[in-house]
Amino acid sequence: MKFGEIPVGQALGAILAHSVSHTGGVFKKGRVLSERDIAELADGGIGSVYVAQLEADDVGEDEAAQIIAGALAGDNTRVRDAATGRANIMSALDGVACIDVQRINQLNLIDESLTVATVGAFEVAGAGQILATVKVIPYAVKRGVLDIALDILADQPALSVQPLENRKVALIMTSVPGMKASLHEKSQAAMRGRLEALGSTLDEVKITEHRIEAVAAAITAAAPAHDLVLVFGASAIADRKDVIPAGLVEAGGEVVHLGMPVDPGNLMMLGRLGAIDVIGVPSCARSPKVNGFDWVLARILAGLDVTSGDIMGMGVGGLLKEIASRPAPREAGPR
Incomplete structure (x- = not known):
């Protein structure tokens, strides 16, 4: 391609590179100059224009x-x-x-x-x-x-x-003595909003004790009738032997991956019971703000397989915006 300033008389068929004002108005850049255009420019006293001229290749x-x-x-x-x-x-x-x-x-x-x-x-x-x-x-x-x-x-x-498909989702929330009902209500509302925004349905909600046996029984009961099971623990998952992952294993499932290089969202668990995905939801998901759990949730609701390697590859861009209300901010305030 040839590009540059040439006399108006030589610009027939060229592409105007810069807009040009003339007595009749303005020729916008990108215009292929015709004989009439050349005449108008010349009549307006414009002697040269910047153009692009295409070549054979x-x-x-x-x-x-x-x-x-x-x-x-x-x-x-x-x-x-x-x-x-x-x-x-x-x-x-x-x-x-x-x-x-x-x-x-x-x-x-x-x-x-x-x-x-x-x-x-x-x-x-x-x-x-x-x-x-x-x-x-x-x-x-x-x-x-x-x-x-x-x-x-x-x-x-x-x-x-x-x-995104309309999938039936079960939500299991565990409870410990003294836990406020409002916390379960907040968690349920946040999860319902997430699922509905992605075209899915929160079909069942169950509250059970924060014990391995209780979690196992709840997962076993929920999995056959649902496409996805979410487990919101009364406390964050700290280890593969903690209550939520241990409950999944006792139910006959497996922990695919624990933790993720996304913050907020570090303490998420991805597991499976047969063909059903089971997610241990991080505490930050009680807030409707985006966290790493949302990245995994969207893929699963779209029918995409999520592997341990997929989660490990989320680190670049995984430092999300700070949530002012989170209980453990990344940096302590001034002392």
Whole structure:
């Protein structure tokens, strides 16, 4: 692509790089100059303009952006028509954004002329939300750049949305002597709000003693009729032998992972009883503010498998905003 300032008389068919005012108004940048345009500019005393002139191996910005966006977009997405070198990919429904981070990075490393920006991997997205934008920086990209990008995306799209499904969820809360009923009410309200926002239903709530045997019995009873079991302990989980994980094991389940590199949310437990996920909910989830538990919850409600390795990989970006009301802030106040 040629770019620069040229005499107006030589600009026929060129792309105007900067907006130009003339006697009849304004020609906006990106306009392909016609014979009539050239005449108006000349009549207005404009002798030269900054333009881009495409060469044989160039692909125009809109065409290139549209092609790349189409190759990127997978299930439950839609691509908007490109304009000004930009093509947006939208979510077609409420769900979780599944992004191949490695291939997005590969695309952005091809050449500075081509960029792809996305929402975060596994971010909850609403229907109609922008998931990604493909932006061509100059007025064209080289055919070779486009070909490399299409090779990267040849096997399958790098962006899709896994739909959130209406899942039946059981909530078990443990209690100890002297525990206020208002704490259970607060926990239940926060959990109901989370689930409803993600399209699922809090189907059953049970309060039981904070003992291994009681937790085991409650999980055993709840699991067969539900898609997910949440256990809110009267105290935080401190070890795999603590009440909640030990109760799950006694029920015949397994602890997949205890703890996570996300704060708030460090003391979450992910477990399974057969095919049913069982989550030991961290105390911070009594607040409706986002914590690490929310990241795992959204994936599970979208039907995505969450592994121990997935949780261990959440550390970058896992230091969330401080919650002023949390009982153990990261740093003590001034003494």
